Amino acid sequence: MNPFRVAVAVAIKDLRSEWRTRELVPALAQFIVLALLIANFGFQIDARDAPQIVPGVLWLALVFAGLVAFGRTFSAEREQASLEAMMLTPASPIAIFAGKAVAATALLILCEAVLVPALSLFFGTALDPGVVFAVLLATVGMAALGCLFAALVARVRARELLLPLLTLPLWIPFIIAGGQAVQAALGLPGNYDEAVGLLIDFDILFVVLTSLAARYVLDE
Amino acid sequence: MNRYRTWAALAVALMLGAGAAIYYAPTDYLQGVVQKIFYLHVSSAIAAYGCFAVVLVGSLVYLRNESAAADRFARSGAVVGVVFTTITLVMGSLWAKPIWGSFWTWDARLTSTLVLWIIYAGYLLVRRMADPGRQAARLAAVVGIFGFIDVPIVHFSVTWWRTQHPGPVVVNDALPPQMLATFLFTLACTLVLAAVLIGIRYRIETLLDARLRAIEPAPIVSAAPEAEPTA
Amino acid sequence: MIYMVIAYAFAVATLAGFLAWSLRTLRALERKP
Numbered sequence: 001m002n003p004f005r006v007a008v009a010v011a012i013k014d015l016r017s018e019w020r021t022r023e024l025v026p027a028l029a030q031f032i033v034l035a036l037l038i039a040n041f042g043f044q045i046d047a048r049d050a051p052q053i054v055p056g057v058l059w060l061a062l063v064f065a066g067l068v069a070f071g072r073t074f075s076a077e078r079e080q081a082s083l084e085a086m087m088l089t090p091a092s093p094i095a096i097f098a099g100k101a102v103a104a105t106a107l108l109i110l111c112e113a114v115l116v117p118a119l120s121l122f123f124g125t126a127l128d129p130g131v132v133f134a135v136l137l138a139t140v141g142m143a144a145l146g147c148l149f150a151a152l153v154a155r156v157r158a159r160e161l162l163l164p165l166l167t168l169p170l171w172i173p174f175i176i177a178g179g180q181a182v183q184a185a186l187g188l189p190g191n192y193d194e195a196v197g198l199l200i201d202f203d204i205l206f207v208v209l210t211s212l213a214a215r216y217v218l219d220e
Numbered sequence: 221m222n223r224y225r226t227w228a229a230l231a232v233a234l235m236l237g238a239g240a241a242i243y244y245a246p247t248d249y250l251q252g253v254v255q256k257i258f259y260l261h262v263s264s265a266i267a268a269y270g271c272f273a274v275v276l277v278g279s280l281v282y283l284r285n286e287s288a289a290a291d292r293f294a295r296s297g298a299v300v301g302v303v304f305t306t307i308t309l310v311m312g313s314l315w316a317k318p319i320w321g322s323f324w325t326w327d328a329r330l331t332s333t334l335v336l337w338i339i340y341a342g343y344l345l346v347r348r349m350a351d352p353g354r355q356a357a358r359l360a361a362v363v364g365i366f367g368f369i370d371v372p373i374v375h376f377s378v379t380w381w382r383t384q385h386p387g388p389v390v391v392n393d394a395l396p397p398q399m400l401a402t403f404l405f406t407l408a409c410t411l412v413l414a415a416v417l418i419g420i421r422y423r424i425e426t427l428l429d430a431r432l433r434a435i436e437p438a439p440i441v442s443a444a445p446e447a448e449p450t451a
Numbered sequence: 452m453i454y455m456v457i458a459y460a461f462a463v464a465t466l467a468g469f470l471a472w473s474l475r476t477l478r479a480l481e482r483k484p
Contacts, residue, residue, distance in 0.1 A: 148362075152346075152359050152362060152363070153346070153359075155350070155351075155355070156346060156349045156350045156355075156359065157349040157350075158345070158349045161345075162342065162345060162346060162349065165338065165341075165342045165345065166339070166342045166346070166363060168338075169335045169338050169339050169342075169367070169370055169374070170366060170370050172331075172335060172370075172374050172377065173370075173373050173374060173376075173377040176377040176378065176380075176381050177377065177380075180381060180384060189384070189385070190384050190385075191384065194380075198377070198380065202373070205373075209366065209369070213362050213365070213366070216283055216358055216361070216362055217358070217359065217362055219358075221477065221478060221481055224474065224477060225474065228470055228474060231470070232467075232470070235466070252452060253452045253455055254452045254454055254455050256455055257454070257455050257458045257459070260458075260459065260462050261458070264462070303465065303466070303469050306465065307461070307462045307465055307466070310458070310461050310462075311458040311459075311461070311462055314454045314455075314457055314458040314461075315454065315455075315458065317454060318452060318454050413466065413470075416470075417469065417470065417473065420470075420473045420474065420477055421473060423477055424473065424476055424477050424480060427477075427480040427481065428480070431480075
């Protein structure tokens, strides 16, 4: 079976299933609203220091949304059953994993597509393409890691505790480099190109590693 | 049992020797007696990294050929490694307070050591929460491998981040020869202690595994086809 | 300095305690058939 086709098929299946139930999108929308409200009332933001605070709010919201989005990719009961069924086919585990990762990433990007402009709108920071690019780059690597560990804890007890515990340490490099990139794009001191270069390096490294690890995690 | 007791006694004797060496080591001119925390603090950090290297190798070997021994080494290394990391963090914080003014700072070393602790605490949790046996071993192996790779990356990231915003803290690593000798001796003793602790833990895990196998239901073996009765 | 004393007290207590506990666990496991 063509692995590329398998991945696409799995991704479409997941997205279609999400479209039918529409459970995840409202949860992610909640994060966006929460991020905006808490940022406004929790911090003293005015036009001058918005660029300093908004990147932090952005990454906070993204990390939490990511944990929710990737956690759900493997957790539902029917997901487990269909995952086992898929593993019985000759399809490569990497392709199946890639498909689920792509679907979860798409949902997260949907969330970002609302969050980033909303932050820009409500707090007056520039809607910079540099910001968008950095966020997208970071999403790729974070998605690969998030999905791998979501698959890992799917059949383990205490998975709601374990997923953030395992995933956040691995996301730290992305938060650091991504945070720097967004700050630099918004005009704060920092080297945007270096930060983006780091993001690309991390993306390549972790996408390769998670692909290698996928079959050990998905296998029964 | 006796063999392990002997090794333990040796390790304890060595540590006492290291303690004496630390006691008689010269006092730092700038920092005073507090600086002596350095000897066991850094030795513990290095011992911890060594333990997690054991976890890495054990995990890789286990994923490759499902060797139970490799998995036991990984498990043992993780437990001992977390103990030494805890000691590193606590001693470091107690050293930081009088010297830097606060128990904690988010520089590269502290951050990556904290991340190290979190990752391998997660490793131990995964082992505890997953179905014992193959599932726990596999999943933990993945955690162990990713964790080991992540720590230098976090260290590098924070260092890079800090160079974007240079701060006033500069660490001077020059050591006078007497202090260096004391440190190397303490390090050697600590590594011996770590090895002994891993060895004991490995034996414990072997015995626990044997027990687990005794409780597990016997595997179903296909019956040999019965001979057809001749008419 | 008090910080150094606390630091080493903690380290010694933890390591010695862990070693003692490990040996005790080993003895208990090897004793039971």
